[in-house]
Amino acid sequence: MLIFEHSTKGRSTKIQAPTSADAIKDIPQALLRATPAALPEVSEMQVVRHYTSLSQKNFSIDTHFYPLGSCTMKHNPRACNTLAMLPGFLSRHPLAPEQYSQGFMACMYELQAMLCDVTGMAGFSLAPMAGAQGEFAGVAMMRAYHDAREDFGRKEILVPDAAHGTNPATATMCGYTVKEIPTLDNGDVDVAALKAAVGPQTAGLMLTNPSTLGVFERNIEEIAATIHKAGGLLYYDGANLNAILGKIRPGDMGFDVIHSNLHKTFSTPHGGGGPGSGAVGVSKRLLPFLPLPMVTKDNDVYRWLTEKDCPQSIGRMSAFMGNAGVLLRAYVYMRLLGREGMHRVAEFATLNANYMMAQLKARGFEAAIPDRHASHEFIITLKSQAKELHVSAMDFAKRLLDLGYHAPTTYFPLLVPECLLIEPTESEAKEALDGFIEALVQIQQEAETNPELVKGAPYTLPVKRLDEVRAAKQLDLAWGSIPRT
Amino acid sequence: MLIFEHSTKGRSTKIQAPTSADAIKDIPQALLRATPAALPEVSEMQVVRHYTSLSQKNFSIDTHFYPLGSCTMKHNPRACNTLAMLPGFLSRHPLAPEQYSQGFMACMYELQAMLCDVTGMAGFSLAPMAGAQGEFAGVAMMRAYHDAREDFGRKEILVPDAAHGTNPATATMCGYTVKEIPTLDNGDVDVAALKAAVGPQTAGLMLTNPSTLGVFERNIEEIAATIHKAGGLLYYDGANLNAILGKIRPGDMGFDVIHSNLHKTFSTPHGGGGPGSGAVGVSKRLLPFLPLPMVTKDNDVYRWLTEKDCPQSIGRMSAFMGNAGVLLRAYVYMRLLGREGMHRVAEFATLNANYMMAQLKARGFEAAIPDRHASHEFIITLKSQAKELHVSAMDFAKRLLDLGYHAPTTYFPLLVPECLLIEPTESEAKEALDGFIEALVQIQQEAETNPELVKGAPYTLPVKRLDEVRAAKQLDLAWGSIPRT
Amino acid sequence: MPFVPHTEEEIRDMLSIIGVDKIDNLFDEIPAHLKIDGLANIPEGMTEMEITRLMSSRAAADGHPLCFMGAGAYDHHIPAAVWQITTRGEFYTSYTPYQAEASQGTLQLIYEYQSMMTALTAMDVSNASLYDGASGLAEAVLMAVRANRKSKSRRILMPRSVNPVYQKTCNAIVCHQDIELVTVDIDTSTGLTTLDALQPWQDDDIAALVISQPNFFGNLEDVDALTNWAHEKGALVIALVNPLSLALLKPPGEWGEQGADIACGDGQPLGAPMSSGGPYYGFMCCQKQHVRQMPGRIVGCTLDQDDREGFVLTLQAREQHIRRSKATSNICTNQGLVVTASTIHMALLGPQGLARVAASCHQNTVSLVEKLAAINGVEVIFDGARFHEAVLKFNKPAAEVLAALADKNILGGYDLSSEFPELDNCILVCATEMRSDDEINTYAQALEAILC
Amino acid sequence: MPFVPHTEEEIRDMLSIIGVDKIDNLFDEIPAHLKIDGLANIPEGMTEMEITRLMSSRAAADGHPLCFMGAGAYDHHIPAAVWQITTRGEFYTSYTPYQAEASQGTLQLIYEYQSMMTALTAMDVSNASLYDGASGLAEAVLMAVRANRKSKSRRILMPRSVNPVYQKTCNAIVCHQDIELVTVDIDTSTGLTTLDALQPWQDDDIAALVISQPNFFGNLEDVDALTNWAHEKGALVIALVNPLSLALLKPPGEWGEQGADIACGDGQPLGAPMSSGGPYYGFMCCQKQHVRQMPGRIVGCTLDQDDREGFVLTLQAREQHIRRSKATSNICTNQGLVVTASTIHMALLGPQGLARVAASCHQNTVSLVEKLAAINGVEVIFDGARFHEAVLKFNKPAAEVLAALADKNILGGYDLSSEFPELDNCILVCATEMRSDDEINTYAQALEAILC
């Protein structure tokens, strides 16, 4: 039932709004609303009950193993939430003068510094509000760099075919055309093809390392040298930073720009779709272009850097300073981990992934890149199951839900057929990994003996398999927009 | 799975305790623990996941209609929780000097005053920590009153047979013997029997009004006069105060002592079993005996009343001041309701109960007291179903769970066979009442056509019907205490 | 180890299954000379107790100045239930609902959100959120350029009465795609965008006109006239609105003859705390015919195999993970959790409640303006209809006055002089429903003391 | 209407079904002259915004004095997860688990709690909680009198080293049942209960001896000797313990040859905020043979119809709702929610974590005592082994010193002089794991300034 179906005309919960308000007399009728908005009229108890019950219809990290590859669904420590929601932080107006902001700004300043440190970059801005916006800021800085040097001929961004969709989409938003670079079977970028593609038209390359195939790009130095030699810049998509935290730094690999998905590596909750943060870092030569605002410290007083301080900045990504509450959560998480904790993240995320891959291979599953160590994630391909049993990766995914596991990422990266991209993260205990492995083994047996069972899954959730085609054809995007049956 | 089954030796979540602590050298070995306590060793994520999932196995007001008679399961406004848990209140040491306590004490002082007002009593103490402890304090005050007058011969407390079990149990704890007074079929106390029972040995009468049968005791004035004439005192069990809030006051009915279950009438959450508050109020002549501490106000400064101020007090019920956090919640609730809200509680609780009773009677159910108006609750008896269909009130209750409704109170009061005591409360919307009525009608039809279905319920919960007899026979009260199969 | 549950024994077992001796061997593909040995400059880890102490003292250090500042972030009451439910683990720690059957909670909630937003704006469809109001305006501009098939132009008319930071953000985002934001001047006596000011573009090909209601100064634009003007010349209308105001004001879907084409704005007033500027969310609604040009996720209602209703992400072919370089936008992660809060907030307030909040904000601001304007040296410079914000002019530099107020623990308002040189000595004030009469008097007294 | 969802139309419909004209008619059995017309003295209702403002200012008004006070309530760190999960609606707003199948969450949790408490205390069984430590001690005394079949006496030996408010509360509750609490003196040099002090009752029939470990002064009693002494003469042993201390100290089940018979105390140190004194909870454990004399609810593990494990309230025949005037106690509602918090707290800390917390409290107190004792005019008067609390003697009246400290925002400790005249000028201090070295130094400096 929808909240609208609980609504009764005239019902209200009085305590949430001023009890009475005089009619508005100083606004002409023509500018006023004629009829009240058709919002639900329900009691506080109905609201609490409805949304509490709705919440129970979600899988989440707090309730399920959630090995969604490329998404780093790790434990979200509860302290991060509590401390970011301290009344003093919640009630701070974004434009409050600096004298009322030193506590908050101290956190932001230190967060900038810690991010520089873990990535090996010279400066960081916390402005971007998600990975994709970080990419935008990063590529916009690359463009600003070339433009500042009056190097206007660079119209192309190179992107490996394994890249996340946000990479090419971002390049377009920044006015570039995209050229795809193929990936070899062993998971490395095809350096020969890269070399062939690179040229004076190359603004730069966007790369994830380890890649979305879950392996470390071994030729990174050669790739960096190739791009740099051609006058291009190197962009690091930080979605996979969890794999290398404290082990190797993008700056040291030669990257000029990086965004970090704080909602992945630094464990701010994903909230059913966001908010996140795509903080961006740059090497020294790109410093002037970082987006605003940033925090600096003069004589022990924190102050905002603005257009006056940074005339070459690419500008602002939001009305204020990005997702401040998310940044506070990431800050708390990093302080909890500390120096000793950072590299353990990469180590145990990698240990968990390699353990699962080894076990699954031993149980007969086919790894996409079988002969290399996995990074913090790895891919199995179910192409033989699809061919021989007509049971697809999607069917496996749906059946996993029945068995109490969120499915891994399916059908990404696009170049591996019938793939499951599995990322356990460091915070899962061995039992959870073992349970998931047994579940996959069980589904494999079901697929062999009773494929219809798997193809009909799920059975135990609030709904059975949903008709996505119908959704796109018979668009029903709002209550009341089309008559219900 | 139990949390112990998630435990692995050596696993820990470091961030919750000081990272290291030197070995204790100044305590002799003989006084120290030899082996660590066998508590679970689990990660923070496992804890969060385990208890989040456990919580989902509960029915609650926030998820279900919960018409548990005599328990007043109404909406628990979330603001009460938030405001009682403000850091300033949580961190206040109970023995903090009054200079650091004026904010908290103001709330307590005003709560005492509001409770006097709604009950018509001369003074209130917030010390008792639940209804039963309030009863204890109340009856102890009655005894202290008689003792202070050197009226030592009163050894007996009268209790109607419909009374809650805490009433006779309390009388015993206070050193009294209990005499039961029968109830008439019309729900009123048998005044003739009462008159026969009363005498110089009578310390007092404990009464709930409206009674646990869900009707108003019409002869209350005669009863009060009878007890008072015999030199006894009248105790009001306030569990049913929700029925009369703002309509009639126990003090005006002639009661000398009252406890109020703040966790019922004033909507502090029941927390899966508590905590509650059984604040006690008294008429003028019992004022000296109120339990400690209480708050008073001298020259606009709040201060604690202690043994020095109240030498005749029955003393303390707890180490500090009772369930302070519960009291804050009740205070917030009362301020939200305010003058205009109080009597509406009784009115709409009563409207809902009478509406349900009327509908259920119309659908063929037998009300225990069919010819009178219900108070805020009412009873249906399923004795004919039990006799003719062999389907008991317990079977109906279990089947209700399957249909998404918490069962009403069953088999209480003891004098109505196969009873369901139904209390909808004022905060439920008509749809919820109608849904519940339809569910009972459906079960009645099932009982007629397929009684085994009802007798086997529930089917849709985490477990099927549990074997209570086995639980009491093969006691298993702690993990590891008996070997598991 | 914080958040790493492995015991020594488990580590040994796992390594032996993998067939390596130590964890470090798993990193052997990384060039050795690039490997680092930990992160020495990161401070030592803290316990939860220690970080709690640190953050509590920092939060407390920022004080609680009395807030009369709006300018895009508003100090509203948020019912306690909103964030208690929103931060339930099942909402808080789930990912984007890629597996629909295991995410019906989030999906249904977003569908309800979309329904509420279309009800508030009187538009046909809503997306599931963008980052914030400012970046959302940029997306609206990009969308308008795509959606306006009649126009070949990439020019957008952007009145100066639009929040200046929104203008900057918008420009930073759209500037790479040859889009031109053409500035339209403010009428200095009314603080409005007038038809006169639009006259210069009467005969030009324009993709869209942005209309902010209320505008940045709190003034109410003649939205019907502006909308009709744009539509008559084939330009689309992008409505930039405060969603709370829509409980009282004419919704964009009803502006002019045909209604606005796109409505966007910041959702903060509907349940997001001010929180230093975020997370808030950008909402976006549009007319049905433009839905395939809309950026961001959209949830649709469909049926399952048993013909039961259920909810899924739909129209994904517009998005980056399918369409890649040809997507409507690069947006992926959005502001889901804030949308969750906002949906619960709207359900708790209801249409009447929201209208009373809006009216009460407006009345408080009226009362504030009256009291301040009575002080010597304070002048109200625009006097048309407005909603809950107003521009005041002092007889002294605004920065000086605001600093003096700040020293008295009062955030007196937003200094307009740097962005609007013609509004020298001017500030923008706002008193939401949270400001009591006492607080308004405190402000008036403090200001009087400073100016006189 | 706050929390009443009825619309006018619904009210009319419902009244017509009932067959009355107006709601007031439903109250027609109440004698008219007793009816009141509302409650004029109750203040007008507030909106949530208004009460939020009021409560926030009151909470803030009470400040955050630096706490060196223990005496039964301790300032411990509580992980954020504890109360976030505890206040989830499903735990927070459910009733006592009367319908077991619909309450497996609460029931399993209580079973886990019982298991943790038996692990901590090394006793056989635990109940589901009593109100608090003080009233729980009273229940333990009543239980001991019932359970000690060998003794005909209703006399309990109560050392003066037991928390004096516990003694008072205990007396207020047991006094009506002819039970006598016989005071046992403290050894003034060690602050302990000695065998010598017990000598007078060597040959008397005594139902039970109460042993507090640590005792009220923080001193560690010779629990083995005391337990053996009691058992040898047929008295039961009631152990009154701080549950956190049991992560380090010998558990009651291992005291002396046979272990204590009943263990009780206050659960506050395990996850309950100080919160002005409550809600906390009283825990109670006992040896198997006494379980049927134990008051309070108990959860047991059983099977369902499919032989799956599940949990139910059991042994209810001891309780008031069945046994009525013959019940083991009148207790009904207990402190379930705090037990929920406590269970989560213990799971998060684990055995090592709790031991580190306990050790750290102890070390901080040792360090505090060292620093304070170095000040002229301060003396440590008991010097045996102790746990995390200590008695200090000043060269001035304690009340005066504490008041001066309070003026410097320090809660310096508990004034012992009113309850223990022989401990004139003495206070009881405690520094939990929450007190930093800086804070301890702040105390020392403040005290030095006051005394010198």
Ligand SMILES: Cc1ncc(COP(=O)(O)O)c(C=O)c1O
């Ligand atoms: C490899 C990769 N790059 C970029 C992104 C985009 O990040 P966001 O969703 O925060 O915009 C993601 C996240 O899904 C990703 O996995």
Ligand SMILES: Cc1ncc(COP(=O)(O)O)c(C=O)c1O
């Ligand atoms: C009529 C009646 N009296 C007394 C009580 C006891 O109150 P408590 O459970 O708060 O001890 C109850 C509650 O169950 C009750 O319903």
